[in-house]
Amino acid sequence: MNKVKKTILLGVFVSQALILSIIESWIPIPAPVPGVKLGLANIITIITIMFFGFREAISVVFVRCVLSSIFGGGGWMLFLFSISGGVLSTVVMSVLYKSGRNKFSITGISIAGAIAHNIGQILVAAFFMKDLAVAVVLPVLLVSGSIMGFFVGLVSGFLEGALRRTRIFD
Template sequence: MKSTRRLVLLALLVSQALILSVVESWIPIPIPIPGVKLGLANIITLVTIIFFGYREALLVVLVRCLLSSMFGGGFVIFLFSMAGGILSTLVMAFLYNKISRVFSIVGVSIAGAVMHNVGQLAVASVFMKDLSVMYYLPVLLVSGVIMGCFVGICSKLLVSALQRSKALQ
C-alpha cells in the first residue's frame, strides 16, 4: 500500500473512532461507576489491528485519545483512556496475531474490553493512591464481557464488509 493511501486510511479510522466516542457520550449509562462505558471506539481499534497491525492500531488509539480529551474531558480522562487503550490494544493484537486460530474476533474483543477496564482501574488505584478502588473490578469485568461481546459482533460484521469491498486493501 502506498504511504499516502495508508496515511489517509489511518486518518479516516481515527476520525471514525472519534465520532464513535462522541456518539457514545450521548448514550447515558445508568451504572454510576467510573470506567463503565460502551467502548464503541474499540471497533475501530480491532479493524486497524486486523487490516494494518498493532503499530498502526496504537497510533490510532493514541491520536484518538489525545483528540477526544481535547474535545472534552481534560488531562485526567486522557490518562485513563490512554492506559486502558494501550493495554487493550496490545492484548488484542497479541491474541489476534499469535493465536487467531484459537480465538474469534468476539473473543479478542472481550479480552480487549476487559483489559481496558483493568488498565483503567490500575491507573485509578495508583492515581488515588488507594487500593479500595478495586472494589469496582467485578462490576467492570461484567460490563467488559457484555460490551466486548457487542463490540466484537459489530467488528466482525464490519471486517467482513470491508473484506468484501476491498476498501482497506
C-alpha cells in the same frame, strides 16, 4: 498499499473512532458504578489491528485519546485514564490476534481487550488516587466489559466482512 493511501485510511479510522466515542457519551447508561461504558471506539481498534497491525493500532488509539481529551476536556488526568486502558487493550488484542485467528474468534479477542481496558484503567486510578479501594468497582466493570466486548466483537466481525468486500485495503 502505498503510503498516502495508508495515511488517509488511518486518518479516517481516527475520525471514526472519535465520532463513536462522542456518540457513546450521549448514551446514558444506568450503572451503579462509574466507568461503565459501551466501548464502541474499540471496533475501530480491532479493525485497525486486522487490516494494518499493532503499530498502526497503537497510533490510532493514541491520536484518538489526545484528540478526545482536547475536545472533551478533562486535562491530563482523563487523558492518562483513557490512554492506559486503550494501550493495554490494544497490546492484549494484538498479541491474541497475531497468535492465530484459528485459535481465537474476534468476539473472544474483543472480550479480552475489554477486560484489559478495565484493568488498565483501575490500575491508573489506583496509582493516582494512591488507594487500592478504587478496585471495588472492578466486579461490575468486568461483567459489563465482557458483555459489551462480546457485542463489539460481533460488530467488528460484520464490519470486517463488509470492508473486505469493498477491496479498499488491496
